[in-house]
Amino acid sequence: MSEMDKTIQGRTAVVTGAAGGIGAALAAELGARGMSVVVADIDGEGAKFVADKLTLDGVRALGVRVDVTDRESVQALRQAAYQEFGSVELLCNNAGVLLFGDIADSSIGDWRWLSAVNIEGMLNCLHAFLPDMRERTGWRHVMNTASTHAFLADPGHTSLYSATKHAILGMTLGLRSELAADDIGVTVLCPGQAATRIMDSQRNRPAAFGRKAPEPFGTGIIPMAIAPEEVARLAVEAVLRDAPMVFALPEHGYDMFRAQVEEMWRLADNALADRA
Structure with a gap:
């Protein structure tokens, strides 16, 4: 066990969206490093299976x-987390859903579901766990899962999803500043093209949010992608370093992602030049 691992040994993590994919991998990685883990998911049977x-x-x-x-x-x-383990030192807001579709063709229900899970779900968890975390001392940390889509100038048929990830990025960086005085670390995890079932997000979409959106790329696991276990390893190491941000994407996607980020900067440079 490394010296950094000793920091979290014997402490407790809550991981949402943990019945599969990145969440389940995070739970396993944290557990292997000595943490107690609350595996939380809307799929209760899946959460129990991972925990067992x-x-x-x-x-x-x-x-x-x-x-x-x-x-x-x-x-x-x-309540369940505190009843079982007595405290929570790490909150991983990982629950998230994805939809494809152009803005003009998307419904208000599409947006409400995406924002309810990706943004409001994160806020609900922060409001539930932060008050007690702020009253404690010692090592404490929050990690919010955004996406590389938070940096794309042209999100390509994922504009609503990308908008929620932009929001998570902005709120997480703001939260890092806000919690610095409490000595609570905050990290934003930005995966890209991870081998998860996120394209099948609508399997858990409540009827209250209206008709399902089209699924033009199917509902299978994302191909040619980084393994969730590698995402989890990179994420936990970033948390232990108290890094503000961590990217996790397959190596073959590095150049494309850099080009996409550079396009965002090009748009900004052009806008500034227009004012010169």
């Missing part, structure tokens, strides 16, 4: 069903 598997591996783990869009459900998650 971690328990067999010697990790103290608890599976809890949570709907992050529901404040009462998130408060129940908080």
Whole structure:
């Protein structure tokens, strides 16, 4: 065990969206480094399955069903976490959903669902866990999962999804500044092209948000992608370094992502030049 791992050994993490993909990988990575883990997901059976598997591996783990869009459900998650482990030192706001579609063709229900899960769900968890975290001392940290889409000048048929990830980026960087006085670290995780089921997000879409959006690329696992376990490793190491930001994408995507970020800067440079 490294010296950095000793920082989190014996502490407790809550990971939302943890029944599969990056969330499940985060729970496993944190458990392997000595943390107790609350595996939280709207898929309650999936959360319990992941927690039971971690328990067999010697990790103290608890599976809890949570709907992050529901404040009462998130408060129940908080109560379950404290009842089982007594404290929470790491909050990983990882629950998120994806839709494809042009803005003109998207429904208000599409936006409301995306923002309810990706943005308001994160806020519900922050409001539930931060008050107690701020009253404590010692190591504490928050990690919010955004996306490389938070940096794209041309998001390409994911404008609404990308808008929610821009919001997460802005709020996370602001939160890092706000919590500095409390000595609570904050990191934003920006995965790109990870091998998860995010294209099948609508399997958990409530009917209250209206008809399902088209799924032009299918609902399978993203191909030619970085493994969730590698995303989790990079993310946890960034948390232990108290890094403000961490990217996790396959190597073959580096050049394309750099070009996309450079396009964002080019647009800004051109706008500034227009004022000169």
